[in-house]
Amino acid sequence: MFKGLSNLASMMKQAQEIQGKMGEMQESLKSVHVEGEAGAGMVKVVVNGQQQVVSCQIEPSVLESGDREMLEELFVSAANQALDKSREAASSKMSELTEGMNFPGLQDALSNFTQK
Template sequence: MKNLTDLMKQAQALQSKMGDMQAELEALEVQGTSGGGLVRVTMSGKGAVKKVAIAPELMKEDEREILEDLIVAAAADAKTKSERLAEEKMKSIAGGLPLPPGFSL
């Protein structure tokens, strides 16, 4: 029984470390650029788009903020749809078996 207790302690420690890592990833930010720096996208370490910046010379100045907001909204919408699609595919692969709470592939 001691081995089982040790195994459970190790699993709990691993779960705690995974939670810490997830929080750390959420707090991190990365920035991607294109067009020689004319377009910049800032994302969380978990892949959520946080900000889009477009150089003014690429567009009309009075429409820049609207376009930036629309790009962020579209990226968030696409991410939500792709996650939903992946979840549906996993359900079909798993034969409809429910996954435990918090468990995702």
């Protein structure tokens, strides 16, 4: 019986450690920047590790073409590529955070957290 309590106490301690590290990790994800591009680099979108668009660069020739539909498609493509990279980076950081901790279902729960 007491062995079970010891395991529970250990798990609670690990959970508290994770909670503290999660806050630090979320803050550090602001400084992670990844880039997506489309149209051979004519449109570039930079996203941080919190899946927030940080910047967008559009080649002047795309604007001058007047093809709004093409520009919209290029932007969406570049943004989606950057967001995918951002989720991968956040997931990787999450894996580093939980390395060596054995909580059933923890990885699934944390990957859902990074996709929000």
